[in-house]
Amino acid sequence: MGLGDKGVSRRGLLQLGAGAAGLYAMRDLAMVSSFGAPVGGGYRALVCVFLYGGNDSFNLLVPTSTARYAEYLAARQNLAVPVEDLLPIAPTTSDGITYGIHPSCPELRTLFDAGQLAIVRNVGTLIAPLTKAQYQSGSSAVPPQLFSHSDQQFQWQTGVSGSVENVGWGGRVADVAGNLNLGSQVAMNMSLSGSNTFQVGHDTLPYNLGTNGAIQLNGLFQNWNQDRTAAFETLLDAPHSNRLVRQFAGIQRQAIDVQGVVTSALASAAPLTTVFPNSGLGKQLKMVARMIAIRANLSASRQVFFVSRGGFDTHDDQEQDQPGLYADISQCLAAFQAAMVELGIADSVTAFTGSDFGRTLTSNGDGSDHGWGSHHLVLGGGVRGGDLYGTMPSFQMGGPDDVGGGRLLPTTSVDQYSATLARWYGLTGPQITSVFPNVGNFATSDLGFLT
């Protein structure tokens, strides 16, 4: 019995596909070469900040021009933010409307003013451009299961409405760009918020780590317990016949292999001086910043991170809960940007929000229900900030953008929004259309909010 025979251990990894330990499946490389390698050089990171539950962003960015605010107030009623409380902003490009940001977000206003934050308006899941008449008549393709949390999260994260394939656009991007991290001991895609569809590719498995870094196994891998460790690893790396057993073994094996690399790299890095909020999102973003700080130790020239915050499903008590939710986003994003500046890497890191859907403009008494289009934030030194992108929808009830109850028909698709981010990450034209098969249905795959 070859106890501790590490020869078997790599087998499980290969079966699980690329991700850890710098192993990339052949079809991954084949895919890259067929499109030509992605733009190399330098370092780039994308940080997806997913707001679970469906963020009511129509109170985050509010039109303040008299007529527009009147429409907003008429639609939102008791959910509306008083106009005098809003923090005015001055977008570079004027569309004739004045705007304010929610009073809980002074940090976001500062970032906007400093040109580091852009807001993309009324983004949502679409298969192709859609008018209200087409939506109502059913004459054009509409994303399946609109307004359902699980389905719309899935479509946001896959970047392909209507697809049933369980791979996300962050994963497909890593499939294409994986060779840029060749030799890295850890996966390109790292989640601080557990399993998600966004980061899973055909050949890419995300690595999950906690807000304190990678966890070490107790009572194993020390001199005094070598025999136990040998038995443990032998049981782990056995040629298991059941697929669920193999899956479990593969995850534990990756966790062991990557933990040492991550832990020692983190230990070698200088501590960040930027102070992060002590919230769940703050802790996640702090660990992202720390991982970016050790990118060279990890041989990573491209990284895709995933963090999240829940609590946005404000059917109830929206007035009480929303300020706290917004304040947390605002403070956490500001701290993250400050940390990127501290690391001197701000131009190479872009954080962006995603969410299940927007919410109804109308009230259900003390909250809002599941909607469709919503505004999103893009932050970083590479962002053409201080400006608004996309089209501001009409807030008129029963108007051209209202498909019922103040659910707004998106005017920009998730595909376009995501493709713009992927292009900045380094993907070229054919790679963009390969990762976002529906993006060609829209006028542009580059919304221009990144340099």
Next chain:
Amino acid sequence: MDRRTIHRDAPAEARSGWKICQGAAAIAIAGLAGCGGGGSSGGGDSLPPITATADVPASDADASRFLTQATFGPRRSDIALLNANGFTGWIEWQKILPISLQRPGLEALDVTGDVYQQHRVYSWWRNAVVGPDQLRQRMAFALSQIFVVSDVAGSLGNDPIGMAEYYDILTRNALGNYRELLEQVTLSPVMGRYLSMLGNEKADPVHNIRPDENYAREVMQLFTIGLYELNPDGTRQLDGSGDPIPTYDQADIENFARVFTGWTYADADSWHWPDENYRPMQPWLGYHDTGAKTLLNGLVLSSNQTPLEDLEAALDNLFLHQNVGPFISRLLIQRLVTSNPSPEYVGRVAEVFADDGTGERGDLFEVAKAILLDDEARNGHTNDPVNFGKLKEPLLRQTALWRAFQASSTLGTYQDGWPEGPWGQAPLRSPSVFNFYSPSYRPPGEMLDNGLFGPEFQITTHTLITSGTNRLHDLVLWLNDGNTSVDSDDVVIHTAYERSLANDPVALVDHLNLLLMGGQMSSWMHDVVVDRASHVSMADGGYDRVTEAVYLIVTSPEGAVQR
């Protein structure tokens, strides 16, 4: 076609009321199951004499496999009991055992001190580990992952007694009727707060205020019919273009949202006050939308019905939908037996859901029985060894360990209040109404490539797999009866029987294989564990040898998967 026979003629008050113990009353054998006394009173291990012999387990391993599916973990005594009485006899006996509840114990504690959510979790552990009504408890835990509420939601975090009563609703009805359960869940003020039906008002068109759609949507998507029209075997129906057919649209949701208006706390003085943590919500006519409503399959509720009449009709409309049987059957099979049941298996169970043989629809006891006695449950491990089984839920890995070795603390309590730290799972504490994991989660890699579901893998991240293994390290290698420095609240495993075998490592591992792995340990793994155990000294009387072997087994990939 309403095949449901119970409760149809009962007065509405009795059907929805708190005071009777419906689930049990409808099915219990006289004199045994009352309205659940306090906590886990011992039910006695005396079974009715065995009548049928056809379903006696073929072996101890066979018995242990069954108990892994039907309970929170096999014990030696359970295997003996099952062997002596057969599968059916054991199941029938389980049904009549007194019901182990949570709220009575918490209320008793409330008299002398403060009660927090961890106390609710302690009582969950106690009922899972030593409650005699194991099948009911296991079903209740499965149901708690379908009819999800969570103390993560701010307003519920401060209400452990209300949450405990919510769990007790699931427990009382776990072997009762699904329709009754659906109604009690719907009218629970805990669910009312969680999915904001409580305080939901009719529309105010002047202010663009419309009824809250939260409960209307999730009761359909998650608790009854799901998103797509299903065939009787749970596979999706397809339209002419080969696309799945949605079960409802936004207009349906808006109609159901109007149904669920006008409910608030029991005996409230005003519309929202004072709160009341567990008696069923009561209707206020003035806040109810009294217009006509069109529900599924063209059912029209006429105008001016009472809130209760509307609610009963709407729940019947959902309950009688053809999707409910296959939809709920698949979810329950995934919680008890296997992540990837065949359509035939789902279909057979759904058939029992539709009619238990006496004309009753939604009989959860017969559904549980059908799930556990199905050929696929009993023989899936040999018929499809590559794909059959499920990753054990994290909490079940811990309960199985504690049951196998009669774990207890000096205080007699099970004080593990925050198991989600190492495990990513705790009773009634999921991050959202979508539970800890999706029933349709496909873990990336080989399983995704082969179209296999593995819900529990969604919380098996690199972090949690490691913290879970570390938790088992502590539970086995530290918190055992060989440790003389444990605290009075530490839950400790007892290994006397295993130590009596420890001089013979093969016998020891054979026994552990039976107890912890339903006899499914590969011979290869068996050799590794025997080899390692035989190298651990017996100088301490076997404590170290036993716990070393247990640790290796419960942390191993084979040990983590129920087959």
